[in-house]
Amino acid sequence: MRPVSTPPSGHRLTEEQVLLRDTVRELTDARIAPRAADIDRSGEFPEDIRQLLAAQDVLGLPFPEEHGGVGGDLLTVCLAIEQIARACTTSSLILAVQDLGSLPLRLGGTPEQLARWVPDLASGKTLIAFGLTEPEAGSDAAAMRTTAVRDGDTYVINGTKRFITNGSVAGLVTIFAVTAPEAKRHERLSCFLVEVPCDGFRVARLEHKLGIRGSPTAELELTNVRVPAANRIGAEGDGWSLAMRTFERSRPGIAAQAVGIAQGALDAAVEYARQRKQFGRPIGEFQMIQAMLADMDAQVEAARQLLYTACEVIEAGAPDAARWAAMCKLVAGDMAMRVTTDAVQVFGGYGYVDEFPVERMMRDAKITQLYEGTQQIQRLVIARALLGRVSD
Amino acid sequence: MHIVVLTKPVPDPAAAAERLGPDMRLDRAASPAVVNGNDEYALEAALKLVEAHGGEVTLLTMAPPSGADTMRKALAMGATRGVLVTDPALAGSCVRSTDEVLAAALRELTFDLVFSGFDTSDGTAGVVGAAIAARLGLPYLSNAARIEPDPAAGRVRVRRITPTGYDVLEAPMPALVVCTQVLGEPRYPSLKGIMSARSKEIASRSLADLGLDGGTVGGAAATTEVLDSRKPPPRGATTVVRGTAEEGAAAIVTLLASRRLI
Amino acid sequence: MPQFWVVGEPNADGSISKLSTEVATLASTLAAAAGGEATGIVVAATPERAAGELAAFLPRVIAVADPALAGHAWSVPAAEGVAAVLAAEGDTDGTVLLGAGPDGRDLAGTLAALTGRGVLANATAVAWDGRLVVEMGAFGGKLITSSGFTGTGGIVTVRPNMVTAEPLPVAGTVEPRAAAADAALPRVAVVEQVEEAGAAAPIEEARIIVSGGRGIGGPDGFELVRELAGQLGGAVGATRAAVDSGWIPYSQQIGQTGKIVKPNLYLALGISGAIQHKVGMQTAETIVAINRDPDAPIAEFADLLVVGDLFEVGRALMVALRERSG
Numbered sequence: 018m019r020p021v022s023t024p025p026s027g028h029r030l031t032e033e034q035v036l037l038r039d040t041v042r043e044l045t046d047a048r049i050a051p052r053a054a055d056i057d058r059s060g061e062f063p064e065d066i067r068q069l070l071a072a073q074d075v076l077g078l079p080f081p082e083e084h085g086g087v088g089g090d091l092l093t094v095c096l097a098i099e100q101i102a103r104a105c106t107t108s109s110l111i112l113a114v115q116d117l118g119s120l121p122l123r124l125g126g127t128p129e130q131l132a133r134w135v136p137d138l139a140s141g142k143t144l145i146a147f148g149l150t151e152p153e154a155g156s157d158a159a160a161m162r163t164t165a166v167r168d169g170d171t172y173v174i175n176g177t178k179r180f181i182t183n184g185s186v187a188g189l190v191t192i193f194a195v196t197a198p199e200a201k202r203h204e205r206l207s208c209f210l211v212e213v214p215c216d217g218f219r220v221a222r223l224e225h226k227l228g229i230r231g232s233p234t235a236e237l238e239l240t241n242v243r244v245p246a247a248n249r250i251g252a253e254g255d256g257w258s259l260a261m262r263t264f265e266r267s268r269p270g271i272a273a274q275a276v277g278i279a280q281g282a283l284d285a286a287v288e289y290a291r292q293r294k295q296f297g298r299p300i301g302e303f304q305m306i307q308a309m310l311a312d313m314d315a316q317v318e319a320a321r322q323l324l325y326t327a328c329e330v331i332e333a334g335a336p337d338a339a340r341w342a343a344m345c346k347l348v349a350g351d352m353a354m355r356v357t358t359d360a361v362q363v364f365g366g367y368g369y370v371d372e373f374p375v376e377r378m379m380r381d382a383k384i385t386q387l388y389e390g391t392q393q394i395q396r397l398v399i400a401r402a403l404l405g406r407v408s409d
Numbered sequence: 410m411h412i413v414v415l416t417k418p419v420p421d422p423a424a425a426a427e428r429l430g431p432d433m434r435l436d437r438a439a440s441p442a443v444v445n446g447n448d449e450y451a452l453e454a455a456l457k458l459v460e461a462h463g464g465e466v467t468l469l470t471m472a473p474p475s476g477a478d479t480m481r482k483a484l485a486m487g488a489t490r491g492v493l494v495t496d497p498a499l500a501g502s503c504v505r506s507t508d509e510v511l512a513a514a515l516r517e518l519t520f521d522l523v524f525s526g527f528d529t530s531d532g533t534a535g536v537v538g539a540a541i542a543a544r545l546g547l548p549y550l551s552n553a554a555r556i557e558p559d560p561a562a563g564r565v566r567v568r569r570i571t572p573t574g575y576d577v578l579e580a581p582m583p584a585l586v587v588c589t590q591v592l593g594e595p596r597y598p599s600l601k602g603i604m605s606a607r608s609k610e611i612a613s614r615s616l617a618d619l620g621l622d623g624g625t626v627g628g629a630a631a632t633t634e635v636l637d638s639r640k641p642p643p644r645g646a647t648t649v650v651r652g653t654a655e656e657g658a659a660a661i662v663t664l665l666a667s668r669r670l671i
Numbered sequence: 672m673p674q675f676w677v678v679g680e681p682n683a684d685g686s687i688s689k690l691s692t693e694v695a696t697l698a699s700t701l702a703a704a705a706g707g708e709a710t711g712i713v714v715a716a717t718p719e720r721a722a723g724e725l726a727a728f729l730p731r732v733i734a735v736a737d738p739a740l741a742g743h744a745w746s747v748p749a750a751e752g753v754a755a756v757l758a759a760e761g762d763t764d765g766t767v768l769l770g771a772g773p774d775g776r777d778l779a780g781t782l783a784a785l786t787g788r789g790v791l792a793n794a795t796a797v798a799w800d801g802r803l804v805v806e807m808g809a810f811g812g813k814l815i816t817s818s819g820f821t822g823t824g825g826i827v828t829v830r831p832n833m834v835t836a837e838p839l840p841v842a843g844t845v846e847p848r849a850a851a852a853d854a855a856l857p858r859v860a861v862v863e864q865v866e867e868a869g870a871a872a873p874i875e876e877a878r879i880i881v882s883g884g885r886g887i888g889g890p891d892g893f894e895l896v897r898e899l900a901g902q903l904g905g906a907v908g909a910t911r912a913a914v915d916s917g918w919i920p921y922s923q924q925i926g927q928t929g930k931i932v933k934p935n936l937y938l939a940l941g942i943s944g945a946i947q948h949k950v951g952m953q954t955a956e957t958i959v960a961i962n963r964d965p966d967a968p969i970a971e972f973a974d975l976l977v978v979g980d981l982f983e984v985g986r987a988l989m990v991a992l993r994e995r996s997g
Contacts, residue, residue, distance in 0.1 A: 036603055535780075657978075
């Protein structure tokens with residue numbers, strides 16, 4: 018019997034979800050997988066993949082049909098991210114960030130705002146970035162220093178945003194800024210859509226990174242950037258709440274990315290274990306290799322099922338959505354790091370060189386433990402849900 | 410402009426699980442079905458023409474009821490609707506029945522062009538298009554590398570690949586064109602295409618609907634029969650040579666000489 | 672008495688195609704085994720030369736001259752001509768044999784509709800065993816089937832190189848016929864014929880094929896493939912990847928969506944041997960692969976795999992072959 022680790026099961030998925038997932042999967046295998054190594058090596062944003070994802074409506078997945086989107090639910094978006102990440106983390110991030118960056122708009126935007134911006138986002142004509150993190154405000158996002166000062170019908174924004182994925186290729190940036198410095202910690206922030214390029218907006222630098230090397234991570238400088246008041250999402254002071262509600266729906270996307278990376282590494286390791294011969298036998302016949310592969314498979318599937326459950330629970334509007342989002346990201350991110358590290362081990366020395374994809378997957382996996390809240394922040398969120406806030 | 414594209418569900422060649430059942434017919438349960446690869450090229454060519462000239466693309470398939478599933482994928486690529494000719498009596502149809510049935514189904518449709526793929530990956534005969542054209546009295550233009558309809562003049566020009574280049578053929582429409590891969594890679598269905606395909610119409614037609622008799626077409630009237638099937642003999646073991654380029658070349662020369670190939 | 676009809680395909684220059692002569696020899700063998708007759712039919716604007724050449728392989732050839740064929744696509748009016756001959760000869764149950772090339776398959780389809788006969792296409796072997804038994808590959812060669820006609824007659828298209836054409840000791844006779852006046856099917860005008868530079872010998876009939884894949888790396892790399900093919904007296908083939916990259920024309924593509932070949936030697940350079948390519952060449956008698964990757968799928972079905980850089984090994988092979996041919 019020739020074992021098949023894929024195609025994945027359709028258990029618990031709707032017919033529609035299986036169809037969409039398999040389409041993205043085929044597209045990925047045919048068009049994205051062959052580009053993955055090059056994208057990593059060149060470190061250049063894969064504009065061709067962005068166009069492909071746009072043309073195939075993949076970037077339209079998170080957006081409502083009435084504004085030109087596909088109207089996929091959270092699980093469907095995650096299925097797509099997972100399938101792309103199997104082959105190329107950078108490419109999966111294009112969809113994940115289109116989702117992340119637009120979430121405040123989708124959660125808090127007025128019908129006019131949705132009609133104004135969503136069609137170009139859904140078609141992929143415009144990319145959007147998510148500007149929360151600052152040099153001195155990472156995990157402690159509420160400590161941000163960027164300010165937005167009201168001046169008649171406009172706001173004047175000043176500050177620096179750091180580690181902004183796709184910040185240099187986006188046409189829209191969701192910027193969080195302090196509008197009420199003296200207010201309570203969680204009422205100080207407001208959220209704005211900044212259309213770029215614009216006066217005072219500058220990409221100050223791009224990071225050199227361990228992984229997701231084709232995804233531009235930008236430092237953005239805003240100097241007296243004027244945005245119309247009509248670009249404010251939600252009311253003044255809603256920023257913190259919008260950011261937190263965003264993470265409830267975006268962290269599963271990162272978990273999906275982690276599950277996809279790990280599945281890709283597992284698939285590669287299984288194939289290698291079948292073909293690579295040492296001591297006159299395929300290494301897959303050795304129990305020590307078998308045990309690693311078995312553990313990898315079980316861990317991937319466990320994380321995947323937690324992710325799918327989280328998606329369903331969050332979509333259903335559970336009061337502890339933040340907890341589910343944090344749990345699935347925590348489990349999947351740590352799992353991906355372990356599984357990709359073990360995949361490199363299965364390859365031996367060949368796993369350490371770029372002839373095979375697993376070293377790239379191991380480097381890419383690390384980011385899933387870091388962004389959209391470090392694993393430590395996820396644990397904090399979960400613990401707070403369990404214990405309540407000890408003090409605030 | 411209205412184009413009918415003939416599409417056939419075939420066992421997925423990539424799954425490599427095709428086998429015949431005890432009745433010497435394809436064991437459809439053993440292998441997942443996909444749209445025949447060369448039919449996708451024909452469909453792509455039709456979609457491009459309709460995008461340029463306006464109009465609609467209708468899929469025509471003769472298959473068991475499960476054929477509707479593979480038709481959905483072709484509909485997701487952008488075809489407008491499908492017609493599925495399905496009838497228990499059609500199981501075990503030979504080429505002659507297939508072209509007679511498809512010709513009867515085409516008589517019910519209006520079209521400017523009928524496209525077929527170069528051949529099917531299961532049967533590989535590639536003769537059904539010519540037979541349909543003859544039954545319907547349509548001009549037959551095969552091996553198309555380029556298709557240029559002129560709807561105003563009611564004519565179509567086709568570049569037919571020849572062993573040494575190509576011939577430019579011209580005929581009045583309606584006509585039947587056999588498409589090749591040179592016409593261009595089939596598109597992937599977009600996600601919206603997939604969603605919209607779920608509600609597109611697939612009209613089901615039985616032999617009775619087409620005015621045909623299960624005694625004269627289909628399995629009962631097959632002109633050919635499979636007598637026996639077997640796996641091809643396994644090839645001998647592979648000799649692997651590693652070493653310098655000269656050693657590799659010498660190994661090749663030795664083998665070719667021993668087999669009198671040089 | 673079983674009748675075997677051979678449809679002769681004329682080449683552009685009016686000569687008979689090599690494949691038709693092979694089919695003629697096959698038909699003669701079948702007729703001898705079945706105690707029947709083998710007869711050729713050539714339909715063309717000027718069939719004389721092709722019919723004369725075909726008569727070297729068959730005792731009787733009917734030459735249908737149809738001047739209206741000039742300037743028109745051949746297969747449909749030719750099929751009508753063949754059907755008219757069968758009707759005139761009173762044949763209702765004979766077997767029509769023709770080559771499985773592009774024109775042959777077109778003609779077979781039209782003739783099937785005109786005569787109501789069944790079709791068995793792309794035969795790899797045909798035998799007489801009290802009835803006609805036709806061997807064909809199914810599912811891209813993953814299965815071999817033996818089939819027959821349920822009636823007594825039918826149409827069989829025959830792959831190249833199944834038999835070697837053997838002229839008869841005494842050439843046959845040619846019977847000229849005029850075409851029937853009433854063509855029922857529409858004729859398609861050929862408004863232009865274009866010869867493309869670089870079009871190579873047809874690969875289906877080649878006994879030796881040297882083929883290049885993705886590993887060739889670019890159009891320039893095919894120079895080595897062409898040199899080797901030239902040195903070995905073979906034709907140039909390619910994988911879909913090489914064709915899709917625009918390195919070589921589609922006419923040379925072998926595989927699922929290209930041509931199916933069965934040469935005596937298939938020399939594969941930089942070809943991994945994916946299933947889509949394998950189905951086009953796996954029945955080659957001898958398969959030799961040069962590939963950098965010892966684990967490439969082709970290692971599972973080649974007779975000889977040389978692991979190494981295809982350009983280095985290929986050039987060394989050129990040198991060795993030249994030395995040998997002295």
